[in-house]
Amino acid sequence: MAPKRTPAAASSAAASGSSGPVSAPSPQTTAAPSSLSSGPKTLTTNSSIFDIAHTVWQQYLATTPQRTLLLDAFMAFLVLVGGVQFVYCVLAGNYPFNAFLSGFSAAVGQFVLTASLRMQTSSPSSSTTSGEEGAFADYVFGSLILHFFCINFIN
Amino acid sequence: MQLWHSVLQLSLLASAAIPSAAAATWGFTDATVSVNTKGAGVGSGVKETIPDNKALSSPVALGVADTLKFTLTAQEGSSEKRAHQVSLLLQDPETGLDISYPFKVKDNGKSRLDLTQKDLPVQFLSVSEPLDARLLIGSFGDAAAYDGAVFQLAVARNPDEPVPKAEAVPRYGKLPEIHHIFKADAQSPPIVVSLVFVALVLATLPVLGGLWLLLGANVNHLPTALKSAPVPHAVFLGSLLSIEGIFFLYYTSWNLFQILPAVAVASTVAFVSGSRALGEVQGRRLAGLR
């Protein structure tokens, strides 16, 4: 679960941190310099925040594998689903509370599982072994259990 | 003549005492009632003379520090005489509660009563209407007893002091009904709000699809996969779908014991077929296709 990080992996993790809040476990301060060193553009020390963000975004799109991008899109979808449910709970009250817990934690749990899958599959070091598919099997197994619990709890 | 006169008066005044013609009747004369406030000088209080065998028209007020002095001379017929019972009966017209205060009686019929608020029962201190005061004069023998109203006694309270209340006496009886107050049922928010948010949630699925298409998602490997390992892939996907389907049935109608064997079968199938199918996926990856 803790693969050695190459600069590319670290940068993608840092970049995805801007789109999804949970998926960036490593601090941005350590990731930023390495991504800058391998990026196509150079940033001066007096670049604007917008420039930095734009560069980071370009860097992310350019260096992330497409499957990982699809996976990030799924995580963004989960954030959206969870966010809508949370806003609804804040606006309209939490009755029935078990349904809220169940629906919201399904989104959050799925997000966590997907993040875990992302950490295991986006690292090139594992690509020589059967790790990616094994991680995917674990992911499917975990997701099914999560779904069972949520369905059970939503009544 | 005098006798006849008093008989006439009595029959008019006291309904209870209907005199028989043969006997004399009791009555009173020289009756005065005075109220003196403690500390104030002698003679400063109210003093009223009560006409013989009649009642005062105005109520007598008795304050907290006042003493009521009531003197009279009892008469049998027209002769002044000591009566065995000379008492002042106070009665609350509302509740009918009564108490009588005997006079100090001398042999010549002169009788005297001192009354303060301390002598009154606590129930009388809080009455709103004036109390009815009646005189009872009676003795042994044939003479008819006298029972007539003399005045009304207004119990004045100091408004600053709390009125002492009589303690409630325990009595068996019905008790007030109790109806349990239930917690209000939780209310669902307006259905429109719920429907809008349902639409929002469901709209995220097309958004996901669109995003994937934008990122170039495709199913180009499906024919390849089906070609190289058709059964495992079909069965793996099928078993995943059926597990979720069983979950849906569990949600709608089945119970735990119905789904457990079904899920056990489906997950075994998924495990076996999944390891094959994922082996094929691995082969694709190692071939550099992924």
Place this chain on the structure above:
Amino acid sequence: MAPKGSSTPCSGVTLKVRPCVAIGDAIRAHTGYLARGYDLVFESPKSDKLSLFDLGEKAYDHLLILPPRSKGFGPALSPKNIVNFINQDGNVLLALSGKSTTPSAISSLLLELDLHLATDRSSVVLDHFNYDTLSASEKHDVLLLQRPGQLRPDTKDFFGGEGVLALPRTAPHTLGDTALLTPILRAPVTAYSYNPKEDLSADDDVWATGSQLALVSAMQSRSSSRFTLLGSAESLQDQWFSATVKVPGSEQETGTANQEFAKQLTAWTFKETGVLKVGKIEHHLAQADITAEDLNPAIYRIKNETVFSIEISEYSNDKFVPFEVPANDALQLEFSMLSPFQRLKLEPSSRTENSTIYTTQFTVPDQHGIFSFRVNYKRPFLTNIEEKHEVTVRHFAHDEYPRSWKISGGWVWIAGLWSVIGGFLAFVFVWLYSEPTSAKTKKTQ
């Protein structure tokens, strides 16, 4: 045994009263009203043979104590023994007389019951307005009173009726503040108490006046045994049953209602009237078909609709009749845990030949725990009913809540859950079969 042919009817006698047979001639003048199947045993109060208990159990069902000619009672009638007798469900009718000083043993017995005699124990009630002009034109000590009416608007009237009571030489008493005591007959407001032996007028120390003076009172213990105090033993004599009397100011002579009143008083004291019996007690869920298994379940769920019914009979003279709650009163059911959560009126729902069935329906409170159905019916003149039936009240079981789709507020989260599952399935498909766009694959590898 009372001496045969004793001339004074007012001699001190105790007697055992039990359904069946005979009356001794000694105090026939005092027991004529009991000629309805009581087995009377006459004892002198100082008799050595007299004992209220036999091997620790009470030897008589009821006790009638009349004023003694001698100064006091024997050891068998000590206050302790009489209280024990009452505690063993014995009923006592104690008659006093203003003619003689009441023994101090009786006075202390009455104190235990919170009944108070005048301190001199020999006072008589006088009333110069309601006396019998025929027999007491000089002394005014024979009170003529209307039969007692209803005590309160919500009580049953066991002593009412037409006619005038003659109460000769009545020893008055006052009542303490306890719910067990009930006055049956009070003195008129114009009455006062007076001790003929000290020839002083009643002015010195006021003990009680007017209607504070009780003439006949009843005490019913918590175990429903009864004690009646009658101030005038003479009023029970045959002589007063048939006497004609006249109130002052009235021309008309009337007979007395003493015999009828004596019957009512002894019938009540010896539990021939006002005795309640609880029959079936049933509780069940409010539903149409109730089988035997559905009756009196040990467990209820919160918010269940529940029906409770109790069958009550009243013994009246010689048979059980349906009990009717007096107007303005209510038979109440409490559903309580520590304190009542519901206290509801039980309404008569049906009647059998000798009982009434009272029923109510209510919703079990939304609080789980050990509850009890309680019927605590304690009223003056009626024997106590204290029924307590414990049941468990449980929460909703997990499958008794409404399903989530029935609650519109939860639809959003249900949709959220199923879109996550749908999204997951789609993701699995995409992950397995999506072909990478070529340029990027090389870059990352």
